[in-house]
Amino acid sequence: MKRKGSYEAETRGIRVRVTPMYLDGESAPEEGRWIWAYHIEIENRGEAEVQLLARHWIITDAMGHVEEVRGSGVVGEQPMIGPGDTYAYASGCPLATSSGAMQGAYRMVDEAGVSFDVTIPPFSLDVPDARRVLN
Structure with a gap:
């Protein structure tokens, strides 16, 4: 497992930090499969409790293929996050490109029942130490 730096965004006092990691031991480049894990921390810097209801991911591979994933909560949960609290989880993503x-x-x-979207910052999934080629 090789870590990269982390990526952050804040929306309405909710900070999202993502740290992606390439899983070389689970990847099989010869079979066209590269696997990443990512660790996410969601920190409530606001003054009201919030609940995470749903997620929407946009995943783009090196060939420009886009996959959108929508679902309820994260890792089977819809966590409540109080002021000053942090919720963390890990998940993964396979790609057909490196x-x-x-x-x-x-x-x-x-708490008032107002729904809003919190940005998950864009983050790159690049094999560490890979040779870069300009197209």
């Missing part, structure tokens, strides 16, 4: 990118949004609802 690089790509992900970004998206979480649908949240606050």
